Amino acid sequence: MKARTKIGLFLSLSILIGTAFTGCSSVLLTGRKQLMLVSDQQVLALSDSSYQAYMATATVSRKTTQNALVARVGQNIARAVESYLTQQGQSEELKNYAWEFKLVVDTAVNAFCMPGGKIVVYEGILPVTQTEAGLAVVIGHEVAHAVAKHSNERMSQQMAAGVGASALDALLSGSSTTTRNIAQTVFGLGAQYGVTLPYSRKQEYEADRLGLIFMAMAGYDPSVAVPFWQRMSSQSNSFVPEFLSTHPSDSKRIANLQAILPEALGFYKK
Numbered sequence: 001m002k003a004r005t006k007i008g009l010f011l012s013l014s015i016l017i018g019t020a021f022t023g024c025s026s027v028l029l030t031g032r033k034q035l036m037l038v039s040d041q042q043v044l045a046l047s048d049s050s051y052q053a054y055m056a057t058a059t060v061s062r063k064t065t066q067n068a069l070v071a072r073v074g075q076n077i078a079r080a081v082e083s084y085l086t087q088q089g090q091s092e093e094l095k096n097y098a099w100e101f102k103l104v105v106d107t108a109v110n111a112f113c114m115p116g117g118k119i120v121v122y123e124g125i126l127p128v129t130q131t132e133a134g135l136a137v138v139i140g141h142e143v144a145h146a147v148a149k150h151s152n153e154r155m156s157q158q159m160a161a162g163v164g165a166s167a168l169d170a171l172l173s174g175s176s177t178t179t180r181n182i183a184q185t186v187f188g189l190g191a192q193y194g195v196t197l198p199y200s201r202k203q204e205y206e207a208d209r210l211g212l213i214f215m216a217m218a219g220y221d222p223s224v225a226v227p228f229w230q231r232m233s234s235q236s237n238s239f240v241p242e243f244l245s246t247h248p249s250d251s252k253r254i255a256n257l258q259a260i261l262p263e264a265l266g267f268y269k270k
């Protein structure tokens with residue numbers, strides 16, 4: 001290796017590690033430390049443009065009752081999250097959310113929440129959620145990914161894994177193509193943007209735990225989560241729903257949900 005390249009790499013690593021050091025934060029409620037190399041503003045700008053691009057191609061459902069249902073559950077959960085953030089002295093975080101709740105025409109069993117609180121539910125998931133509380137399991141879980149900033153963490157891990165010139169460029173030049181590509185892979189709006197990168201198991205379990213707590217705070221009984229995930233897993237006999245392909249619903253997940261249920265029930269006021 002040439003000396004100049006070595007120095008360059010050393011500088012790159014130092015900057016990256018230096019940034020990583022200051023770019024560490026911890027997840028609300030769980031306290032888990034996470035790597036954050038991308039600023040909130042950067043993630044929000046990228047997520048907003050991905051969301052707008054997605055919505056430009058999507059058809060909003062005309063089903064009045066179901067639309068109202070999605071909006072109601074979304075608003076209840078958003079309100080619960082915001083009051084919790086405020087109680088925790090984190091009201092400065094509220095500026096990172098501009099909530100939107102959309103039900104779209106799509107038979108796929110799927111739903112997502114983008115960073116910044118853009119919640120999209122596909123019509124195809126409603127027969128599996130069945131009830132308002134069932135839908136709160138899904139929205140609570142998706143909102144938890146956003147609140148725990150899992151997309152930022154995933155982008156940061158991708159960048160750290162590719163330490164070198166392109167990762168460093170992506171990191172320093174904010175809106176570079178590399179950053180946008182990483183963002184689109186991480187946001188993973190289905191096949192539309194090519195390869196998707198599912199959240200890690202650790203992030204999934206964390207979203208389950210936070211999701212149950214948020215739904216409980218919003219007035220929904222978190223114990224409906226277990227039968228919901230059982231219904232979701234029984235779907236896989238005929239075909240694998242999109243949501244299930246990124247959210248494995250096996251006995252481990254169900255056992256984990258049962259283990260964290262008592263904690264969530266502590267937040268549930270009937």
Ligand SMILES: [Zn+2]
Binds near residue numbers: 145204
């Ligand atoms: Zn998830």
